Amino acid sequence: MGDPYPQRIVCLTEEPTEVLYALGEQRRVVGISGFTVRPPQARREKPKVSAFTSARIDEILKLQPDLVIGFSDIQADIAQALIRAGVEVWISNHRSVDGILGYIRRLGAMVGAAERAEAYARRAEAHLDAVRAAAARLPRRPRVYFEEWDAPMISGIRWVAELIRIAGGDDVFPELAExxxxxxRILADADEVARRRPDLILASWCGKKFRPEQMAARPGWQAIPAVRDGELHEIKSPIILQPGPAALFDGLDALHRIIATWATRSDGRS
Known part of the structure; x- marks a missing residue:
């Protein structure tokens, strides 16, 4: 009996590509998203057939996929077109840290790599626990505003808020993160950020260059502790805004570095 698992997978977002490469199953990947940067090898060797909200359906069909993997309702139109063409499609819709861990396990099982996926997920869980323990030793916790987009202003999604908490901070818009x-998650009133007085502002403008000087110049923001103290930081979108391994490893580490630096500085500002 031959390999009963999908042989020709097209990944419409980065996270399935990253997981499959991490599990040693990259031979199954025949097409990827043009936004894929992790791992770099995938970008070099696999054809790019989609953006996030659009895809070259004809090019995907030419690859003769036996499975296409996408993410969220935003890719519903792409999924519908492929399903109508007779392609099997899996659209995941996870939005939390636990959801990312479950996604790794499910995807591994789908390609016959359940044991390796379990080991990979456990390694991610151990990393989360290690950062959580380090954060618990910090002398104070900052209030954090995470901005996913600037016009309109959009606050952070659930897994980002959860990673901020694990890293040692507290999201100032927890009700929106859900x-x-x-x-x-659009902020209709920019003054609400000022009222919540974040100590740190972290931004990841979906691939657009972060302009801290533009943010600092927003009316009424000069009194915000983060703006007053120059605590405006960019987190690169590939490591925080895709619900996959990058967020649990590099994204979490980037958050913790910024939070720990703030928490342990000696001047005692707040």
Whole structure:
């Protein structure tokens, strides 16, 4: 009996590509998203057939996939077109840290690599625990505003808020983080950020260059502790805004470095 698992997988977002490469299953990947940067090898060797909200359906069909993997309702139209063409499609919709861990395990099982996926997920869990323990030793916790987009202003999604807490901070918009859709996390009133007085502002503008000077110049923001103290930091979107391994490893580490530096500085500002 031959390999019963999918042989020709097209990944419409980066996280399935990263997971499959991490599990040693890259031979199954025949097409990737143009936004893929992790791992660099994938970008070099696999054809790019999609963006995030659009895809070259004809090019995907030419690859003769036996499975296409995408993410969220935002890719529903792509999924529908492929399903109508007779392609099997899996659209995941996880939005939390636990969801990312479950995704790794499910994807591994789908390609016959359940044991390796379990080991990989456990390594991620151990990393989360190690950072959580380091954060517990910090002398104080900052209030953190995470901005996913600037016009309109959109606050961070759930897994980002959870990683901020694990890294040692507290998201200032926890009620918005629970909302899965970006449109439901739009801040209608920029003054609300000022009222919540974040100690740190972290930004990841979905691949657009972060402009801290523009943020600092927003009306009424000069009194925000983070702006006053120059605590405006960029987190690169590939390591924080995709719900995959990058967020649990590099993204979490980047958050913790910034938070730990703030928490342990000697001047005692708050």
């Amino acid at each position: 909302r899965p859709l970006a449109r439901d």
